[in-house]
Amino acid sequence: xxxxxxxxxxxxxxxxxxxxxxxxxxxxxxxxxxxxxxxxxxxxxxxxxxxxxxxxxxxxxxxxxxxxxxxxxxxxxxxxxxxxxxxxxxxxxxxxxx
Amino acid sequence: xxxxxxxxxxxxxxxxxxxxxxxxxxxxxxxxxxxxxxxxxxxxxxxxxxxxxxxxxxxxxxxxxxxxxxxxxxxxxxxxxxxxxxxxxxxxxxxxxxxxxxxxxxxxxxxxxxxxxxxxxxxxxxxxxxxxxxxxxxxxxxxxxxxxxxxxxxxxxxxxxxxxxxxxxxxxxxxxxxxxxxxxxxxxxxxxxxxxxxxxxxxxxxxxxxxxxxxxxxxxxxxxxxxxxxxxxxxxxxxxxxxxxxxxxxxxxxxxxxxxxxxxxxxx
Amino acid sequence: xxxxxxxxxxxxxxxxxxxxxxxxxxxxxxxxxxxxxxxxxxxxxxxxxxxxxxxxxxxxxxxxxxxxxxxxxxxxxxxxxxxxxxxxxxxxxxxxxxxxxxxxxxxxx
Numbered sequence: 001x002x003x004x005x006x007x008x009x010x011x012x013x014x015x016x017x018x019x020x021x022x023x024x025x026x027x028x029x030x031x032x033x034x035x036x037x038x039x040x041x042x043x044x045x046x047x048x049x050x051x052x053x054x055x056x057x058x059x060x061x062x063x064x065x066x067x068x069x070x071x072x073x074x075x076x077x078x079x080x081x082x083x084x085x086x087x088x089x090x091x092x093x094x095x096x097x098x
Numbered sequence: 099x100x101x102x103x104x105x106x107x108x109x110x111x112x113x114x115x116x117x118x119x120x121x122x123x124x125x126x127x128x129x130x131x132x133x134x135x136x137x138x139x140x141x142x143x144x145x146x147x148x149x150x151x152x153x154x155x156x157x158x159x160x161x162x163x164x165x166x167x168x169x170x171x172x173x174x175x176x177x178x179x180x181x182x183x184x185x186x187x188x189x190x191x192x193x194x195x196x197x198x199x200x201x202x203x204x205x206x207x208x209x210x211x212x213x214x215x216x217x218x219x220x221x222x223x224x225x226x227x228x229x230x231x232x233x234x235x236x237x238x239x240x241x242x243x244x245x246x247x248x249x250x251x252x253x254x255x256x257x258x259x260x261x262x263x264x265x266x267x268x269x270x271x272x273x274x275x276x277x278x279x280x281x282x283x284x285x286x287x288x289x290x291x292x293x294x295x296x297x298x299x300x301x302x303x304x305x306x307x308x309x310x311x312x313x314x315x316x317x318x319x320x321x322x323x324x325x326x327x328x329x330x331x332x333x334x335x336x337x338x339x340x341x342x343x344x345x346x347x348x349x350x351x352x353x354x355x356x357x358x359x360x361x362x363x364x365x366x
Numbered sequence: 367x368x369x370x371x372x373x374x375x376x377x378x379x380x381x382x383x384x385x386x387x388x389x390x391x392x393x394x395x396x397x398x399x400x401x402x403x404x405x406x407x408x409x410x411x412x413x414x415x416x417x418x419x420x421x422x423x424x425x426x427x428x429x430x431x432x433x434x435x436x437x438x439x440x441x442x443x444x445x446x447x448x449x450x451x452x453x454x455x456x457x458x459x460x461x462x463x464x465x466x467x468x469x470x471x472x473x474x475x
Contacts, residue, residue, distance in 0.1 A: 006343045008235075009357045011177070013170055015236055018312065019328075019363035020173045020180075024194035025122075025225075031210040033116060033158055033198045041169060043453050048166040049173075050315075270417030271410065277400045 014050050017041075116158040116198040117144070117151070117207040120179045121361075122215070123187040124226050125150030133182040136161065136175045144208055146215040149222055152183045153211060158200040184361040189230045191222065192363045225366065232307055232330050234365060235358035237343065238315075239298055239325040243287075245351035250286040257282050291324055298325050298346065305338040306331050310364050321353065328364040382439030385430060386447070389440065392423050 011019075021041055028034075041049070118136065123143075130143040130152065139154035163169055176195055184190040199214065201207040215222070251257050257279065264275045303309050308330040314323045331339055347354040399416045402408050408416070431437045 006340050006347060006354060006356050008359070009355060011236070011357050011360055013173065014315075015357045015360075016173055016177050019360070020176050021195045023328075023363040023366070024192040025197075025366040026194050027197055027214070029214065031199050031202075031214060033160055033200050034196075043456070045164060045166055045169065047449065049170055052166060052170060268414055270414035270419075270421065273417035273421045274400065274403055274413050277396055278404065281400065 013052060017046070017049055115207050116156050116200045117153040117211045118156045119193050119197045119199060119211065120152045120154075120176060121183050121193055122191040122222055122226070123150045123152060123183050124148065124189055124223075125187070128186055131182040131186045133179050134175070135179050136172050141179055144211045144215070146212045147219055149215050149219065149226075150187075151211050151215055152179060153199075155207075156198060158198065158207070160196045160198060180361050180363075189226050190361050191225050191229065191366055192361050193366075229330075229362050229365065231334075232332050232362060232365075233336075233359035234362045235329050235331055235339070235356060235360065236312075237302060237325065237327045237329055238323055238355040238357075239294075239346060240321040240323050240353045240355070241291075241294070242321050242351045242353075244320065246290065247283055247287060249351070250283060250290060254282070254286050257286065291322075295325055299327070301342050301346075302327060302329060302339065305335050305342060307335075308365055330362055330365040379439055379443075381434060382436045382443050385427065385436060386440045386443035389427055389444070390447075392420065392427065395423075396420055 118139075120135070120141070125143060125145045125148060130141065130150075133141055135141040135154040136156075139156065141152060141154050143150040143152055145151075161172055173195070180190060180192045199207045199211045201210060205213070251261070260275060260279045260282065264272050264279070267275060299309065299311075306329040310328045312326040312328055314326045316323065329339070343354045343356060346352050399413075399420060403413050403416075431440055
């Protein structure tokens with residue numbers, strides 16, 4: 001068998017999932033909005049994400065870029081960012097709690 | 099104490115905005131890289147006493163969705179920003195996904211972020227300094243199940259004996275003995291896997307600053323993942339690590355997948 | 367072996383499920399048989415009979431899978447069950463994971 005130098009692969013979505021979602025510094029402070037230790041991604045979603053075809057950085061972003069450019073410019077809040085009444089209430093209780 | 103904020107949004111209600119914090123960098127005089135963040139948000143830096151928090155403005159609620167494609171785009175966007183900061187500043191302290199600073203009655207999210215940089219200044223400096231010159235790599239070692247099973251079959255005397263006995267047995271007995279053989283092989287493989295793991299872990303630890311074992315992923319056809327590690331490597335020791343991995347990769351039945359270099363997500 | 371195959375059942379993959387379960391039961395029987403054989407509580411004749419019975423069962427299952435064309439379907443069911451078991455174990459080791467299972471989404475795609 002010929003001696004082949006080790007190739008260094010670019011990170012795929014699967015490589016990044018655990019690192020971005022679970023690793024990294026976790027700040028526990030009342031200035032941070034958290035889901036109280038509950039992880040963002042449930043089992044089913046994680047399985048779905050892990051099962052997706054390898055996404056290159058640019059493959060994913062090009063779809064998304066098109067979507068964003070098609071939206072109205074100048075709007076302050078993108079769809080999906082609206083605070084629901086429920087969240088406003090839980091934020092209020094979170095701010096006053098110690 | 100110089101504080102700079104290049105926020106594109108003025109005069110927003112403090113209660114409804116948050117700062118999504120991607121990472122912290124040692125900020126001297128550099129300009130924040132021109133990179134877009136999650137959902138196309140404009141990324142900028144909140145700087146305080148030589149430390150920069152790389153952020154984007156968002157609503158004061160976490161990013162959550164059941165849509166896998168959407169979540170995937172968020173993960174990739176998050177990584178892209180961290181990577182851009184890492185390239186610009188050389189050292190970066192990544193924060194976990196969905197770290198959002200909120201505003202309170204008296205203070206905006208931006209001010210709270212600045213305050214956090216102030217309060218945690220020493221700790222942040224120390225972490226950044228310990229990560230300087232180091233990068234993360236993902237190392238996965240696989241083995242070809244069939245090749246290794248054959249080696250186990252050949253070297254294990256109990257297995258060899260059984261194989262010989264089976265030849266002379268009647269149909270039903272032979273079948274049962276074959277089941278026993280499979281069990282033996284499986285146990286042999288497990289023992290070998292444990293040995294290899296210990297050995298590989300030791301060899302990799304010797305040329306890295308830190309090693310972290312990750313969960314082994316299954317489901318590869320014909321090959322089994324033995325080792326899944328995240329490693330923090332000093333850049334000048336990378337050639338040593340590469341040499342070790344080359345050796346493993348060129349051993350019969352083994353293959354190595356090396357991912358990186360990456361920002362030090364796993365070693366914060 | 368002649369089987370009365372209902373097209374509806376096939377579509378639902380019920381047959382895949384049924385055969386997968388039969389396979390699993392066969393595997394368990396196999397394990398138990400080998401254990402008893404190794405434990406020394408069976409005569410050679412008994413081991414021979416057990417072996418033959420299991421062999422016949424195995425080849426019957428294989429034949430059905432090929433005849434109806436559900437080999438992939440059965441594999442899919444078994445892989446799914448394996449994943450479900452892994453999830454349960456993961457849930458026991460990390461209880462927080464289960465809380466996310468039924469959460470509604472707050473950001474639309």
